[in-house]
Amino acid sequence: MGDLNQQASTDLVDQRKGEYLLIRDAEDGQLGRFDKPLPCFGCGIGWFSLLLGFVCPFMWYYAAILYFRKYYHKDPRERSGLAASAIAALICTIVVVIIVGIVLL
Template sequence: FVYAVISSDLRRDKNGNYTLIGDAEGNELGYFDKPLPCFGFGIGWFCLLFGFIFPLLWYYATILYFRNYYQKDPRERTGLAANAIAALICTIAVLITILIIFV
């Protein structure tokens, strides 16, 4: 007897042959096919761009970075890290400006 195991990753074509439509062992291949939120930029890059208008977005994205938000989607990590750097530079610039004005 021959038993055929048909996975949900297999599709039967017109000739009756089965074709693999996804990787059976790495089932997360289709996970990254979804576009990122915020017009495809991702939250990190979106906050970085609009942070030049509203700098508190840099701090919001930095909090997301330190709370490991990128665990949900690793593609977000670089944008969130860029926000952490921008927030650091902004904080240093504000501190230096305050020192110059009040000292």
């Protein structure tokens, strides 16, 4: 407890000198972990794959594989886009199976 008071007092002394203090959350040591923008023009791999999948549906399957391999554990911001692409891949598969079933029957 004494060390914490010593740290706080030196921070106050530094603040009075006009130096900036780094704001930290004592419980979350990874506060700045997700400060950098997402890949693929800032929208993330999942959303980029969803949009590009309308031109090349294999991108939906690529994102679905990333979703099922839990790529979003590296960056939780990717989870929604990867899930959307996995759903698009599922819908695409169902439509293709129905179309192939109608053509062959």
